[in-house]
Amino acid sequence: MATAITALLSILGVLAGALLQHRLSRRSHHESHLLEARNSAYIDFLEAVSLVVAAQRMGNKQREIExxxxxTHAKARICIFGEEHVVRRLATFWAAGATLETEQEILAFTRFCMDIRKSLGIKDKAFLHSEVSQLLFAINPARS
Incomplete structure (x- = not known):
């Protein structure tokens, strides 16, 4: 009788372990796909911003429209897959004009980039904000 109980408990333990492993694996897989979709949206958005600005400066209307x-597609994906604070920063950038022509727009874009870094789990020191602005736009903003 004791052997049967031991065998039953062993089988239940194996089943519980397998179920737990399956559940954790599934969650990890889901989180991995979400992170991949988020990264892709961020990269596509940043690339498109750069290409729009370049097309505008060259006066290439067709390329600008493309x-x-x-x-717009990348922005929609950020709204779907992005973390809340990144979506809010994107909305702030968009509300500021989203042309990267004024200081307010440049600062909003820099903050958006910094929130993307935060969303990806990159822990920055406070001084990096100024360095990112300097690298992107050759300006030194006030800290936010």
Missing amino acids: QLARL
Whole structure:
């Protein structure tokens, strides 16, 4: 009788372990796909912004329109897959004008980039904000 109980408990333990492993594996797989979709949306958005600005500066209207469509698609994906604070920063950038022509727009974009870094789990020191602005736009913003 004791052997049967031991065998039953062993089988239940194996089943519980397998179920737990399956559940954790599934969650990890889901989180991995979400992170991949989020990263792709962020990269596509940043690329499209750069290409739109380049097309505008070159006066290439056709290229600008193509990249604006790509930008809109990436923006929609950020709204779906992005973390809340990143979506809020994107909305702030968009509300500021989203042309990267004024200081307010540049600062909003820099904050958006910093929130993307935060969303990806990159822990920055406070001084990096100024360095990112300097690298992107050759300006030194006030800290936010």
